[in-house]
Amino acid sequence: MQIDEEVAKLLALKAQLGDDGKTQFVLKTPKGTRDYNPKQMAIREKVFNTIIRCFKRHGAETIDTPVFELKDFDIAGQYDAMIPDAECLKIVHEILNELDLGDFRIKVNDRRILDGMFAVCGVPDDKFRTICSTVDKLDKMSWEDVKKEMVNEKGLSEEAADQIGEYVSMQGGMDLAERLLQDHKMSQSKQACAGLSDIKLLFKYLQLFHVTDKVVFDLSLARGLDYYTGVIYEAVLTQASAVSAANEAQNCANAEESVSVGSVAGGGRYDGLVGMFDPKGRRVPCVGVSIGIERIFSIMEQKAEASPEKVRTTEVQIMVASAQKNLLEERLQLISELWNAGIKAEVMYKKNPKLLSQLQYCEEAGIPLVAILGEQELKDGVVKLRVVATREEVDISRADLISEIKRRTEA
Amino acid sequence: MQIDEEVAKLLALKAQLGDDGKTQFVLKTPKGTRDYNPKQMAIREKVFNTIIRCFKRHGAETIDTPVFELKDFDIAGQYDAMIPDAECLKIVHEILNELDLGDFRIKVNDRRILDGMFAVCGVPDDKFRTICSTVDKLDKMSWEDVKKEMVNEKGLSEEAADQIGEYVSMQGGMDLAERLLQDHKMSQSKQACAGLSDIKLLFKYLQLFHVTDKVVFDLSLARGLDYYTGVIYEAVLTQASAVSAANEAQNCANAEESVSVGSVAGGGRYDGLVGMFDPKGRRVPCVGVSIGIERIFSIMEQKAEASPEKVRTTEVQIMVASAQKNLLEERLQLISELWNAGIKAEVMYKKNPKLLSQLQYCEEAGIPLVAILGEQELKDGVVKLRVVATREEVDISRADLISEIKRRTEA
Numbered sequence: 001m002q003i004d005e006e007v008a009k010l011l012a013l014k015a016q017l018g019d020d021g022k023t024q025f026v027l028k029t030p031k032g033t034r035d036y037n038p039k040q041m042a043i044r045e046k047v048f049n050t051i052i053r054c055f056k057r058h059g060a061e062t063i064d065t066p067v068f069e070l071k072d073f074d075i076a077g078q079y080d081a082m083i084p085d086a087e088c089l090k091i092v093h094e095i096l097n098e099l100d101l102g103d104f105r106i107k108v109n110d111r112r113i114l115d116g117m118f119a120v121c122g123v124p125d126d127k128f129r130t131i132c133s134t135v136d137k138l139d140k141m142s143w144e145d146v147k148k149e150m151v152n153e154k155g156l157s158e159e160a161a162d163q164i165g166e167y168v169s170m171q172g173g174m175d176l177a178e179r180l181l182q183d184h185k186m187s188q189s190k191q192a193c194a195g196l197s198d199i200k201l202l203f204k205y206l207q208l209f210h211v212t213d214k215v216v217f218d219l220s221l222a223r224g225l226d227y228y229t230g231v232i233y234e235a236v237l238t239q240a241s242a243v244s245a246a247n248e249a250q251n252c253a254n255a256e257e258s259v260s261v262g263s264v265a266g267g268g269r270y271d272g273l274v275g276m277f278d279p280k281g282r283r284v285p286c287v288g289v290s291i292g293i294e295r296i297f298s299i300m301e302q303k304a305e306a307s308p309e310k311v312r313t314t315e316v317q318i319m320v321a322s323a324q325k326n327l328l329e330e331r332l333q334l335i336s337e338l339w340n341a342g343i344k345a346e347v348m349y350k351k352n353p354k355l356l357s358q359l360q361y362c363e364e365a366g367i368p369l370v371a372i373l374g375e376q377e378l379k380d381g382v383v384k385l386r387v388v389a390t391r392e393e394v395d396i397s398r399a400d401l402i403s404e405i406k407r408r409t410e411a
Numbered sequence: 412m413q414i415d416e417e418v419a420k421l422l423a424l425k426a427q428l429g430d431d432g433k434t435q436f437v438l439k440t441p442k443g444t445r446d447y448n449p450k451q452m453a454i455r456e457k458v459f460n461t462i463i464r465c466f467k468r469h470g471a472e473t474i475d476t477p478v479f480e481l482k483d484f485d486i487a488g489q490y491d492a493m494i495p496d497a498e499c500l501k502i503v504h505e506i507l508n509e510l511d512l513g514d515f516r517i518k519v520n521d522r523r524i525l526d527g528m529f530a531v532c533g534v535p536d537d538k539f540r541t542i543c544s545t546v547d548k549l550d551k552m553s554w555e556d557v558k559k560e561m562v563n564e565k566g567l568s569e570e571a572a573d574q575i576g577e578y579v580s581m582q583g584g585m586d587l588a589e590r591l592l593q594d595h596k597m598s599q600s601k602q603a604c605a606g607l608s609d610i611k612l613l614f615k616y617l618q619l620f621h622v623t624d625k626v627v628f629d630l631s632l633a634r635g636l637d638y639y640t641g642v643i644y645e646a647v648l649t650q651a652s653a654v655s656a657a658n659e660a661q662n663c664a665n666a667e668e669s670v671s672v673g674s675v676a677g678g679g680r681y682d683g684l685v686g687m688f689d690p691k692g693r694r695v696p697c698v699g700v701s702i703g704i705e706r707i708f709s710i711m712e713q714k715a716e717a718s719p720e721k722v723r724t725t726e727v728q729i730m731v732a733s734a735q736k737n738l739l740e741e742r743l744q745l746i747s748e749l750w751n752a753g754i755k756a757e758v759m760y761k762k763n764p765k766l767l768s769q770l771q772y773c774e775e776a777g778i779p780l781v782a783i784l785g786e787q788e789l790k791d792g793v794v795k796l797r798v799v800a801t802r803e804e805v806d807i808s809r810a811d812l813i814s815e816i817k818r819r820t821e822a
Binding site for chain 1: 467468469470471491494495497501505615616619620621725726727739740743744747750751753754755756757758760761762
């Protein structure tokens, strides 16, 4: 699969591992925004915040809105290149987990394994690229059709195509990399062996990161061969499906009861491509990730449409309400205390709003809590805290109110 | 003072109080960004986050990056208009407090008080606007020069000018509004009385919000007369100054040991101006605030330059370090635990980095904590937690590590 040009590459992470002993990650987002309604914006903001929070957790540095950079430190001398690669996959895993888009897989392969595989299967050097782009169609076409294209359109021998067919049906983990290192054909390619050793190392780190549940070493992954030079990966959402038979027809060894519903992230190692950024013009090895943020937005919007839950467009935690007339000043005093304690709070601008209309507003706006003030509550030094969803009400002393609100609204 | 066109009006808050019973606030930021270095971006991000956090605390709704909206609710029937005005001033107070730019004052006045004052001082109707723009120069010119301009250039009688001079030297709070309501001249103007009553009400709410320490009712404030129709306000930074004599020369009744170093926020009520937005074409009363974000950036950058403290460009809380060789896997396992717990953590990508270089990196990057793993710590099930600033080291059990890091890095 070529790098999906459709997907707005809103966030791209480049990890630059220089032989001059520098490391940096850069995340890029395109300029320009469109106009969205409040619900769409709430979803967009949630996605952005999740991604930015994740990047910051991994040491990201803001260098320009909306560009982030994960700060470099000197790693002169020996370093282990697969560590940042593993961190990129961990970042994708964290983001997709947190966004709760549904089940996903992160397919991993390596440019060198693909090239080595083509070589040992007897693909002529000058056909690597064109055969690779046919392999890349395996997620949309059956193996039979892919083979037909290789043989009939691209002039590959049937024998070579069959050998490729065997390899590209393979999926697994570290075990598969180990098996292929022993494979009588694959082991003839130095390039393939280098790639397979790196895949092994990658999986070792991924195990330490506890993310191997979602990562699959998949020899049919063939994205961006013009671009990437080492490890490549692509995250796809999967969903329970009745078409697993179709999967099996594609010779998937690990055929699952799931089907890909589209790529949402991808990346890989592209050593040398950003050599132009190195002041001395040297080749700078990089790993990167681009997040298909527009596709993620659409999926989140569809999910929100289908869900009975309302998308909240504000983050207000509590409404300060009154049960009787002439309590405007008491409401303003209380809401000021809440604002000063960092609590997101709203109050009706009417002098004497009806309690019912205040409660109805909370239900409509999805505000989870109401602090109700009345003569009795003021006399007792308490606030009636109402949980909007359950309509449960409990008196809380003014002294405990802030910690109680924080406790009840903690994410 | 006219609305400062120099200051990029990056955030504008409009509170729309419709007679159709709707309320909404809209914050606008201009499109387009320039390129900044990581330190500038860290400062910009801090400013943005402070402002956005404040807006969200007050119920802001994102309608477009970077536009926010504070959601409307139905307030059909009677409502008290000064409440959102007071909330705007509270918002400005919170933002300037949190940004810690130095001492500030929020000057408040009312278009109707200015108009009434000009009327009772004998300014002809058709000279209101031009005389107002001369009053607006009082923060840059002495009263003598302002008077000269009024009399010599604008043809105002000396008597009228002197009467204006008396009023515009007045500063105070609710007490001043009360005094002026009794003033034999001012009380002749219905307009002025309406404005003064609203200023009284505003101060009542500001007292409930505990922000009157910074708010001054200042009759010389004359911003945006073409634009605003009611309450107007402007926040200025003040600084201890040896030129208080100059202030006194300007007839400041409440002359303080401080001098304005520039407007950083302003706004007011502009009823009717956005009538075009109302579907029925009715006049929609609004209050708004615009934050002089570019000026705030410059001030923050100057402060950062002058401060011995480094501006941090990442938010990393802890470095996972090793004291001996061959602990890469243990470091990766630990940092994965920290990431999963939401802690911002970094690790060196080298297999065997020197402890000293790991500690040096933390000092340079301003990372406050180091979690050091060694053979002994692994045996004991602990991590050596080092506080970079004090070099204090303490063993923390693995079970307590996350809560200990959170406790020590809480803002």
